[in-house]
Structures are given as C-alpha cells and as structure tokens.
Amino acid sequence: MRYLKLYFTYAKLSLMSKLSYKSNTIIGIIAFLFTEITSILTLFLIVSQVPSLDGWNMYEIGLLYGITNLAIGLDHLFTDKLWSVAYFEVRNGTMDSFFLRPLPVLFQTIACEIQLEAFGEILTAIFMIIFCSMNLNLVISFGNVLLLVVGIIGASLLITSFKIIIAGLAFVFKRTGAYLQIVYNFAMYSKYPLNIFPRIIRFIFSFIIPLGLCIYYPVSNILNPSLNPYLLSILIIAITAIMLCLSIFIWTKCAKRYESTGS
Amino acid sequence: MPLIEVKNLSKTFKKPIRGNGLGSMIKTLFSRKYQDIEAVKGISFNIEQGEIVGYIGANGAGKSTTIKMMCGILFPSEGEVLINQKSVLKHRKEINQEIGVVFGQKTQLWWDIPLIETFKILKSVYRVSDEDFEERFNYLCDLLDLKSFMNQNVRSLSLGQRMRADFAASLIHNPKILYLDEPTIGLDVLVKDKIRKAIKELNRHYNTTVILTTHDMKDIEELCSRIIIIDKGKILYDGNLESIKYQFGNIKNIVFPFFEGFKEERIKLFCEKITIEKLENNIKLSFSLNDVDLDALLLILIGEYKINDFKIFDIGIEEITKELYAQNEETK
Amino acid sequence: MLKMKKLNNKLAKYTPFFRAGMKSALAYKAQMYGWIFIGTIEILFIFFLYQAIYRNAPEGMNSVINGFTFQEMILYVATATIFASAISSETSWNIYVEVRDGTIVNTLTKPVSYRLRHLFTCFGQVFFQVIFVALPLLAILYIVFISCGFVHFEPLMFAVNVLFFLCFLLVAILINDALGYMMGMLTFYTQHMFGLNMFMNAIRSFLSGAAVPLSYMGFAGVIFSYLPFAFLSSTPILVLMGKIDIYGALTYLSLALGYILISEIANHFLFNHCIKKIVVQGG
Numbered sequence: 013m014r015y016l017k018l019y020f021t022y023a024k025l026s027l028m029s030k031l032s033y034k035s036n037t038i039i040g041i042i043a044f045l046f047t048e049i050t051s052i053l054t055l056f057l058i059v060s061q062v063p064s065l066d067g068w069n070m071y072e073i074g075l076l077y078g079i080t081n082l083a084i085g086l087d088h089l090f091t092d093k094l095w096s097v098a099y100f101e102v103r104n105g106t107m108d109s110f111f112l113r114p115l116p117v118l119f120q121t122i123a124c125e126i127q128l129e130a131f132g133e134i135l136t137a138i139f140m141i142i143f144c145s146m147n148l149n150l151v152i153s154f155g156n157v158l159l160l161v162v163g164i165i166g167a168s169l170l171i172t173s174f175k176i177i178i179a180g181l182a183f184v185f186k187r188t189g190a191y192l193q194i195v196y197n198f199a200m201y202s203k204y205p206l207n208i209f210p211r212i213i214r215f216i217f218s219f220i221i222p223l224g225l226c227i228y229y230p231v232s233n234i235l236n237p238s239l240n241p242y243l244l245s246i247l248i249i250a251i252t253a254i255m256l257c258l259s260i261f262i263w264t265k266c267a268k269r270y271e272s273t274g275s
Numbered sequence: 276m277p278l279i280e281v282k283n284l285s286k287t288f289k290k291p292i293r294g295n296g297l298g299s300m301i302k303t304l305f306s307r308k309y310q311d312i313e314a315v316k317g318i319s320f321n322i323e324q325g326e327i328v329g330y331i332g333a334n335g336a337g338k339s340t341t342i343k344m345m346c347g348i349l350f351p352s353e354g355e356v357l358i359n360q361k362s363v364l365k366h367r368k369e370i371n372q373e374i375g376v377v378f379g380q381k382t383q384l385w386w387d388i389p390l391i392e393t394f395k396i397l398k399s400v401y402r403v404s405d406e407d408f409e410e411r412f413n414y415l416c417d418l419l420d421l422k423s424f425m426n427q428n429v430r431s432l433s434l435g436q437r438m439r440a441d442f443a444a445s446l447i448h449n450p451k452i453l454y455l456d457e458p459t460i461g462l463d464v465l466v467k468d469k470i471r472k473a474i475k476e477l478n479r480h481y482n483t484t485v486i487l488t489t490h491d492m493k494d495i496e497e498l499c500s501r502i503i504i505i506d507k508g509k510i511l512y513d514g515n516l517e518s519i520k521y522q523f524g525n526i527k528n529i530v531f532p533f534f535e536g537f538k539e540e541r542i543k544l545f546c547e548k549i550t551i552e553k554l555e556n557n558i559k560l561s562f563s564l565n566d567v568d569l570d571a572l573l574l575i576l577i578g579e580y581k582i583n584d585f586k587i588f589d590i591g592i593e594e595i596t597k598e599l600y601a602q603n604e605e606t607k
Numbered sequence: 608m609l610k611m612k613k614l615n616n617k618l619a620k621y622t623p624f625f626r627a628g629m630k631s632a633l634a635y636k637a638q639m640y641g642w643i644f645i646g647t648i649e650i651l652f653i654f655f656l657y658q659a660i661y662r663n664a665p666e667g668m669n670s671v672i673n674g675f676t677f678q679e680m681i682l683y684v685a686t687a688t689i690f691a692s693a694i695s696s697e698t699s700w701n702i703y704v705e706v707r708d709g710t711i712v713n714t715l716t717k718p719v720s721y722r723l724r725h726l727f728t729c730f731g732q733v734f735f736q737v738i739f740v741a742l743p744l745l746a747i748l749y750i751v752f753i754s755c756g757f758v759h760f761e762p763l764m765f766a767v768n769v770l771f772f773l774c775f776l777l778v779a780i781l782i783n784d785a786l787g788y789m790m791g792m793l794t795f796y797t798q799h800m801f802g803l804n805m806f807m808n809a810i811r812s813f814l815s816g817a818a819v820p821l822s823y824m825g826f827a828g829v830i831f832s833y834l835p836f837a838f839l840s841s842t843p844i845l846v847l848m849g850k851i852d853i854y855g856a857l858t859y860l861s862l863a864l865g866y867i868l869i870s871e872i873a874n875h876f877l878f879n880h881c882i883k884k885i886v887v888q889g890g
Contacts, residue, residue: 021396029387032428036799043805050813057823058656061672062663109383111348113400114371129802190641197645201652208659209652268364272348 015119022123030128037128044132048081052136068205071144076231078140079160080203083167083227085133091172092127098179099189105273117267118176118260150234155241159230162245166252167226171199173252173259174221180263183270199223222251276360277321278484279345279452283354285508286315286340314340316508317354324451327478327485329499329516333596337508338488342456345486346376358452372401375445379457382441384429390440391425394447401448408447414480415443418473435466442470446477453477455487459494471497492589504596511599523595525564530557531576531585545575561590620719621727628731631697639740646688653684673822678757679848680820685748686844687817693741694776694783694839696729699807702791703800715882722788722874729784737776758848768849771856775843778863782838785870786811792874795881816841835866 030037055077059070068076093101101107110120178192202223206214217224226248233239289309315337322328332338343349345356347363347370356363363370376383384393398408416422419439424432432440438458445453455474459467475498477483489495495502495516502519504512512519533556542549548566552559562572576582590598632639661677664670668677675683702725705711714721753760790807794800812818814836821828821841831837842859845851851859 018399021399025385025388025392025396028392029385032387033799035797036802039797039799039802039806043802043809046806047809050809050818053813054818057819058660061823062660065659065663106381108343108348108378108381111367112346112371112374112376112383114368115400116368193641194645194648198648204652204656209655213655269350270348271350272343 018115019119019123022120023126026124026126027128030126040129041132044129045136046132048133048136052077052140065205066208068208071147072231072235073205074140074144075148075235076205076228077203078137078144079164079231080167080223080227081133081137082141083164083223084171084200085130085137086164086168087171087175088133089127089130091122091175092130093121093125094172094175094179095189095192097121098175098182098192099187102182102270103186105271107270108272111270111272116264117270118263121179148235151237152234153237153241156230156234156237159241159245159248160234162248163226163230166248167223169252170221170223170226170255171196173255174199176259177262180259180266183266183268195221202227225251278324278359279322279486280357280360281318281320281322281341281345281354282357283317283319284315284341284344284351284356285313285317285353286337286344286349287352288312288314313508315344318505318508318510319354320503320510320513322484322486324484325478325482326501327474327499328487329495329502330486330488330505331490331495331502331596332488332505332511336505336596338505339456341505342454342486342488346374346454347371372448373450374452374454375448375450376454377438377441377445377456377458379438379455379460382429382437384437384440384444386430387428389426390421390429390432393429393440393444397444397447403448407449411447411449415446418476419443419469435462438462438466438470442473446483449481450483452484452486455485455489457488457490459489459491467491467494474498504599506596506600511596511603519595523590523598526590526594526598527562527564527569527587528590529560529572529576529585529587530554531582532556533558534580534582537580541575541579545572561594621723624719624724624727625731625734628728628733629735630731631728632732632735642692643740646692650681650685650688654681657681657684673820674850675820675822678752682748682752682758682848683820683844686745686847687840689741689744689748690776690779690840690844691812691817693737694733694779695736696732696780696784696787698725698729698784698787699790699794699804700800701725701728702788703794703798706791706794707798721878722871725788725791726784729780729787733780764849767853768847771853771860772843772847774860775838775846775856775863778860778867779839779843781867782835782863782870785867785874786835788874789870789877792877792881795884811836811839815839816844833862835863835870838863838866 052074055073056070059065059073063069065073097107107117107121110117113120174195175192178188178195181191182188199221201213202217202221206217206224206228209217214224217228219225229239229244230241233241233244288311290312292308292310318341330338330342340349344351345363347356347367350364358370358373361370384390385396394412397403403411416425419442421436421440421443424436424440429437429440442458453474458470458474462470471494474485474487478485485498487494487498499516501514502512502516503510504519533553537558539551542551542560546562546567549560549562549572552561560572576585657677657680661668661670661672661680664672670677672680702711705714714724752758786807790803793803797803814831814834816828816831816837817840821832821837824831832841838859842851842863846856846859
C-alpha cells in the first residue's frame with residue numbers, strides 16, 4: 013500500500029518533468045507513431061501479396077500484430093528506464109541516488125519514469141485491434157476475453173522480466189544494452205503468426221521467451237476456439253509469476269555489486 | 276562503541292589500457308588488456324557520534340572512493356564498513372535511513388520540477404512524520420535561506436542555491452551521519468560561509484556526525500576537530516588539527532616575480548635550509564620559521580633586491596601531504 | 608598541376624577529421640558486433656516471412672512477386688541491411704552534441720568549413736564501415752548466391768554492375784550525410800535528437816525501399832524511386848542486382864548529382880541562417 017502511494021508520487025513527478033519539455037514529448041510520440049505506421053504499412057504490403065498466410069488472413073495477422081504491440085507498448089510506458097540502466101547508467105555511475113534512499117532500487121528505477129512516447133505504439137495498437145476486429149468474426153466469450161487480457165498483461169510483464177534480468181546483469185558486467193537490444197528485437201518477431209516459422213522458433217516463443225504462449229494462442233483461440241481458456245490463463249499467470257520472481261531475484265543479487273565511479 | 280567502523284577497506288579498479296594510434300585501436304578490436312588501479316589500500320578508522328571529521332588528500336588520493344564505500348554505493352574489493360555495527364551493504368535500506376549524502380558535483384534533487392516537490396517526495400520516501408517534517412523543514416529553510424526559491428525549477432537554480440537545497444534535502448530525515456563530498460567546490464565566499472555555519476549549527480543542534488572531504492583549508496580549520504589525511508590510498512595522518520598545524524604551521528612560502536640579478540647563492544648564503552623553486556616566471560622560497568628569521572629575509576628581499584611585489588602564504592594541504600609522505604618514507 | 612596542388616593543400620587540413628571519424632567508428636566496435644548480430648536475426652526472420660509468402664503464393668516457391676523471385680527477394684533484403692549499416696553516419700548526432708554542449712562556438716572560430724569538417728568525419732567513419740564490414744559481407748553474400756545458382760550471373764554484366772554500384776555507394780554516402788547535416792541543423796530548434804532520428808529512420812527506411820522494395824508500392828513506388836531517399840537503398844541495390852540497365856543507371860546518376868548539388872546549396876543557406884541563432888543567443 014505504501015509502495016503504491018509512493019509509486020503515484022513518483023509518477024506524478026515524472027509526468028511533471030515530461031510536461032516541462034512538451035515539444036520533446038510530442039516529437040517522441042510522433043516518432044514512435046511513425047515508426048509503427050511505416051512498419052504496419054510494410055507488413056501490409058508484404059502480406060497483401062497472398063490471400064492468406066498459412067491460414068491467417070490479413071485482418072487476423074493485423075489483430076495479432078496489434079495485440080502484441082499493445083503488450084510491448086505497455087511495457088514501454090512503465091519500464092523504459094531499464095534501457096538506460098543497461099546502456100549507460102551503471103557504467104557512468106549515475107544511479108547513486110537510488111542506492112542512497114531507503115527503498116528497493118528496482119522500485120525506484122521503474123517508478124521514476126513514465127515514458128509517454130509509448131503512446132505512439134499504444135495508439136496504433138488500439139487502432140489496429142479495433143479496425144481488424146470489425147472485419148473479423150470473433151468468437152467472443154467471457155473466457156476468451158479474460159484469456160486475452162491475461163495474455164496481454166502477461167506478455168507485457170514477461171518483456172519487463174527479460175529487461176530486468178539483462179539490465180540487472182549490467183551491475184556485474186557494466187554494459188548489457190546490446191544484449192538487451194538483441195533479445196528485445198528477437199522478441200518483436202512474436203508479432204507474426206507462429207506457425208509460419210520453423211519448429212525451433214516456435215519452440216523458443218512457446219517455452220524460452222514464452223511471448224507466443226501469452227498472445228499467439230489466446231488470439232488463435234478467439235478466432236477459432238480449441239483450447240480451454242481458463243486453463244491457459246492459469247498457465248500464463250504461473251509462468252509470468254515465475255519469470256517475474258526470477259528476474260527480481262537476479263536483479264537484487266546483482267545490484268549488491270553496484271559500483272559508482274571512483275571520483 | 277563507535278558509530279562508524281571502517282575495517283581494512285580496499286578498492287581496486289580495472290581500467291582498460293588504450294593505445295593512442297590508429298594501429299593500436301585496431302588491435303583492441305581483437306583483445307583488450309586491463310590494468311589494476313589500487314585506489315584505496317586497506318584503510319581502517321573509527322568515528323564516534325557527534326564528530327566532525329575532515330577527510331583530506333590531493334586529487335586522486337582515494338577520498339571519494341572511500342566516502343562512496345562508506346555510503347554503500349561502491350562495492351569494496353576487500354574489507355567492510357559498519358554503521359551501528361551493521362554492514363552498509365547487507366542492510367542498505369536500514370542504513371540509508373540513518374545517513375544523508377551531498378556530492379558537490381552531482382545533485383540528487385529532481386531536476387525538472389519545483390524544489391518543494393523534492394522535499395515532499397523525500398518526506399514520504401523516508402517516512403518523516405508531519406510534525407517532524409514541519410519542524411525540520413522550517414529549521415533548514417531558515418538556516419540555509421531557501422524560502423525565496425522554493426517554488427522554482429531546480430534546473431533554474433544557481434550553483435549556490437542548488438548546493439544549499441541539496442544540503443537541506445539530505446537532512447530532511449534527520450540522519451545521524453552526514454557525508455559531504457566537496458560541499459563547497461565552486462561556490463563563492465558568501466555561500467561557503469553559509470554552508471559552514473549550517474554544518475556547525477547542525478552538529479550543535481542535533482549532534483549530527485559529519486564526514487567531509489574538501490580541498491579548502493578554511494573548511495577544515497573552521498569545522499573539523501579531527502582530520503584524516505589520505506594519499507595514494509593509504510592513511511598518512513589521523514588525529515586532531517592542532518598538532519598537525521603545530522607541526523607544519525611554521526612553514527611559509529614567499530613568491531615573487533623573477534628578475535635579472537637574482538642569485539640563488541645569496542639566499543643560500545643567508546640560510547641553507549631555504550628551498551628555492553622556479554615556477555615559470557616566479558621564484559618560490561619555502562622555509563620553516565624555526566630555521567629562518569622572516570624579518571631578516573624580508574630585509575634582504577626588499578632592501579637589497581628592491582622587490583615590492585611578493586606574496587607570503589602558509590603551507591597548503593597538498594604540501595602537507597607531500598611533507599607527510601616524505602617523512603613516512605624516511606621513517607621506513 | 609599547380610591548381611591540383613593547391614586543392615591538395617586545402618583538403619589536407621581535413622585529414623585529421625577523416626582520422627577522427629575512423630577512430631569513432633572503431634570505438635563503437637562492440638556495438639557494431641551487436642548490430643551485425645541483430646541484423647542477422649532480422650534477415651533470418653524476414654527470410655521466414657518471405658518463405659511463408661512465396662509458399663502461399665499461387666505458383667508456390669517459384670513465383671515471381673513484383674519482379675522478384677524468392678532468392679532475389681532474400682538477396683535484396685540482405686543487401687539492403689548491409690548497405691544501410693555501411694552508409695550510416697553520425698553527423699546529425701555530432702552536430703547535436705556540439706550545439707547542446709556549446710562546443711560549436713570553438714569549431715566555428717577555426718579556419719575550416721563546418722560542412723566539410725563534418726563531411727570528412729563522415730568519410731572516415733564510413734570508410735571503416737565500408738572497407739572492413741560491408742564489402743566483405745557483401746562479397747561473401749554474392750559468392751554464396753552466385754555459386755549456388757540462386758541468381759542469374761554473367762561475369763561481364765556483373766562487373767559493370769559492380770562498378771555502377773560503387774558510384775551509387777558514393778552517391779548514397781553523400782546524400783545520407785547531407786540529410787544528416789540537415790537534421791543536425793534542426794537541433795538548433797529542438798533538443799530531442801533521439802526522437803528526430805527515430806522519425807527520420809522510419810521515413811527513410813520506408814521511402815528508400817529498405818523495408819520493402821519500391822515495386823511493392825505500385826504507382827507510389829514509381830514516384831518514390833525518383834525521390835532522393837531511393838538512392839539510399841533501392842537504386843544502388845537494384846543496380847547491383849542488374850535490375851536497372853546502363854541507360855537507367857546513367858539517368859539515375861545524373862538525377863542524384865542534381866539532388867546532391869541542390870541539397871548542398873540548401874545546407875549552405877540553412878547553416879548561415881541557423882548560425883545567426885547562436886549569435887543572437889550569445890553562445
């Protein structure tokens with residue numbers, strides 16, 4: 013409860029400082045918006061060459077893409093600071109003040125920044141979801157919607173967990189930004205229908221970076237029910253919880269090794 | 276029982292060796308060599324509640340490294356720091372409640388928002404009760420004169436204002452220990468004075484323990500009852516200020532511009548124990564008042580050489596450490 | 608002869624910047640390995656995506672979609688990724704840092720042209736990227752594709768294509784740097800370089816045909832192929848792949864030279880305009 017209250021205080025301050033650089037924030041949002049629009053256009057141009065891609069039509073692919081992007085955008089909105097931890101905050105020793113306050117360092121790292129640029133992703137994602145849903149016959153049931161919501165939040169937290177682990181390793185190895193970039197870029201390809209990929213990639217997205225499990229299967233289910241939504245929801249929650257605990261554990265262990273700069 | 280115990284603390288940094296030429300840069304594409312730099316080499320000391328300790332040494336002597344290990348933001352290579360007999364690394368959150376830190380070159384204030392917001396959030400971070408906050412906030416505001424810029428954005432504050440605000444922010448939770456790393460660096464005389472007064476007043480009012488690093492001899496003279504001198508990662512001196520001043524206070528320097536006709540032999544003839552150094556266009560004489568009669572020397576300089584442009588000053592901290600270091604080597 | 612010597616002397620004072628550019632490219636080598644790895648993953652996934660597309664096309668894996676066979680498509684995408692990393696320069700970022708830190712004032716007081724200074728820094732950086740990274744990778748790529756018989760190959764034609772490609776490589780470097788310089792000038796007005804860069808990258812990657820060949824875009828693609836962006840990816844690659852004939856290549860080359868001339872003139876006036884802003888601000 014105390015942490016929730018503190019989180020809102022931190023978030024308020026973050027928003028206040030963002031608003032003092034209004035034009036930067038707007039440029040940031042537009043930048044992400046444009047990046048998304050061009051990549052959606054690219055996908056559209058490629059996919060529209062064929063009537064269906066291994067059983068997925070254009071709207072279905074668009075829905076999958078939008079929902080994945082929503083999860084990505086949510087993570088981006090709340091935990092963007094982890095990028096700078098992995099890239100330069102540890103190396104430059106600029107996290108001193110986090111280590112001098114009587115609060116968990118991870119809490120402060122996440123709470124200190126709300127990244128409004130993420131709205132570039134979130135807005136295009138919501139547009140894609142609405143637009144594609146209107147052109148599809150979705151099997152809407154309580155179970156399926158629940159599964160979808162659990163899946164989106166789960167995927168978002170999974171991305172966060174991977175970011176926490178790799179950023180946390182920076183406390184030991186000083187700079188892990190490039191590795192984070194590799195894993196993140198790899199994870200981005202879970203936007204495409206898993207069944208177009210070879211078995212090894214499908215395996216990775218189902219079990220190692222289980223983003224496919226959180227999004228691909230729930231979206232398949234809302235298009236063409238074949239799985240028990242409640243069972244799958246529980247599985248997603250369990251896996252997400254395990255990953256999150258693991259990531260916090262690794263971060264806490266590594267953070268003990270933090271070194272500020274010498275001078 | 277001491278409040279702070281520093282036990283056999285060491286820190287070694289790994290630094291990559293970089294070449295300058297293009298060729299050696301291409302070489303580092305494939306392999307990289309590291310060099311060990313020992314910043315702090317096994318130092319130990321204790322500090323009692325209510326002391327004001329000056330921690331001094333030349334640039335790169337290992338001052339900041341030690342302070343940072345004492346705060347728990349730098350992982351030591353060896354040894355440990357205990358506060359209230361608890362390791363600063365293992366009980367970080369608990370210890371942080373007891374310490375306040377000001378780094379002269381880095382601010383801990385929220386940069387883009389009004390100053391008052393920093394105090395509000397620190398109140399909830401440190402769980403300061405409303406009454407305590409009220410009392411301390413008003414006290415610090417009066418002491419450091421913060422009222423006039425409380426609602427300004429931190430980034431628009433002047434360096435002096437920002438330092439005072441940083442100072443107040445580190446004290447809002449009534450810490451037992453205050454670490455100050457070069458708190459007066461780059462400030463003008465008036466602000467320096469204000470900060471010194473505040474440190475003294477705070478120590479008197481709340482019995483706060485203060486550990487400060489500084490290059491400013493005046494900081495030390497006005498504040499510290501005890502000084503620890505460090506050089507090349509080792510403690511050279513740990514004791515009260517009076518005795519070291521007695522030891523070195525008699526040393527004077529005279530500096531004047533070089534001129535035609537100046538002869539070293541003449542000075543040496545007067546007294547052999549005067550060291551003569553040439554610094555660009557100046558001549559510097561250093562000597563102890565135990566050996567030299569200052570009046571007689573000045574008579575030579577003014578009377579014989581007609582020098583009317585010279586400065587006399589006391590030995591600085593850099594020279595004291597140099598002297599101490601030389602003495603240490605001799606006794607070995 | 609004398610004139611040549613004078614020019615030589617004039618250019619000689621820019622060699623330190625060339626070296627500095629090369630050094631900065633070397634300093635980022637760790638990141639470079641990272642980007643090569645990321646690029647490889649990216650190409651791999653695009654390979655799978657196009658594989659699925661051709662698999663689902665009416666004539667299967669032997670289909671020709673928008674003028675590309677499956678093998679040609681993969682070659683195009685791989686070349687585009689390598690090409691983009693070869694020509695990328697830090698000019699806009701360097702200008703941003705100079706404006707932000709105020710060090711631009713120091714560089715303005717020196718008797719060197721601001722534009723040429725940045726151009727030579729860019730040359731240094733790009734020289735390293737092209738010689739040590741891009742050309743070896745491209746060589747491997749084309750040896751593999753040609754020896755496996757994935758693409759049509761005639762030695763003489765290919766040699767001509769390579770020659771033209773090298774000309775277009777130079778063109779791409781010049782246009783890219785001119786664009787970067789223009790972006791750098793924008794930092795006199797806004798401080799958000801990360802966003803500007805990202806925005807620019809999105810537009811550039813789409814309009815240049817790096818993300819998907821311009822032939823996928825129908826009539827719009829035809830228009831885009833005459834914009835300066837096309838020279839940053841589409842045109843050079845199509846020339847190398849032999850999809851543009853000699854006549855077409857010459858036409859594009861003259862168009863590109865026109866663009867370079869216009870953009871440098873524009874940059875000259877833009878700089879004179881922006882520099883007044885510094886004077887007005889008093890540093």
